[in-house]
Amino acid sequence: MDHHDLVRVSKRISLALRHRPDRFGLVLDRAGWVPVTDLLAALGIGRAELDAVVAGNDKQRFVVVRGADDVDRIRASQGHSVPVELGLAPAVPPDRLYHGTSERVLPAIRADGLHRGRRHHVHLSPDVATARRVGARRGGAVVVLTVDAAAMAGAGHLFFRSDNGVWLTDTVPPRYLTA
Structure with a gap:
């Protein structure tokens, strides 16, 4: 193949x-x-x-x-838009996680944060390189956002880690994001 x-x-x-x-x-x-x-x-x-x-x-x-x-x-492993229960237990995330996206949606993300859309969770990467690859799929200039996962977890936000190492959470409010 x-x-x-x-x-x-x-x-x-x-x-x-x-x-x-x-x-x-x-x-x-x-x-x-x-x-x-x-x-x-x-x-x-x-x-x-x-x-x-x-x-x-x-x-x-x-x-x-x-x-x-x-x-x-x-x-x-994740990314479903149909109802499923993956059975993932909450996990303590690393201090920083990353989200790759297109520069054209950056103003909306800065205003509203990251939301899951039609999926079950927001997907976050454990490293910049992976986030950059994910962001490149959307076309245009790629921006990698840093997520203060430690502060989010400290504030009570839950994180899950899928079988393939993708970090999942319900939402990322703008105050936890830096570009």
């Missing part, structure tokens, strides 16, 4: 597991899991293609586990 094919299949898997399982005839369980065989049939791909996408995804967007029933299951 070349890079273009990996990206194309990864986007289809993301759509199926994060946003539109109904479009593919899939039913996610409460925690977002679906049998691998169901996903393969719904997308018309083989196990080797799926394994290549899971292994080759730089952000480790997907997790595959074998259940007690010997059935392999897959879910997206």
Whole structure:
């Protein structure tokens, strides 16, 4: 599988597991899991293609586990716009986290902070390089915001860490952000 094919299949898997399982005839369980065989049939791909996408995804967007029933299951690590309960426990974040975004939305973020939009949480990166890559997806000039996660946690904001290391929280008020 070349890079273009990996990206194309990864986007289809993301759509199926994060946003539109109904479009593919899939039913996610409460925690977002679906049998691998169901996903393969719904997308018309083989196990080797799926394994290549899971292994080759730089952000480790997907997790595959074998259940007690010997059935392999897959879910997206985070980023769902459909109702799921990932079962993540609150975690103490590092003092600083980062959020990459486009310069064109900076005035709105400075005024209102970061909000989850259609997703379950705001996504924050543990390092500047990752935040810069995330921000670059939006096009235009990239701005990396620093989040004072220690102060937020001290004020009672909850943080969660997904399976792939992305930090999640409900909102980031503007007073905790610096550009």
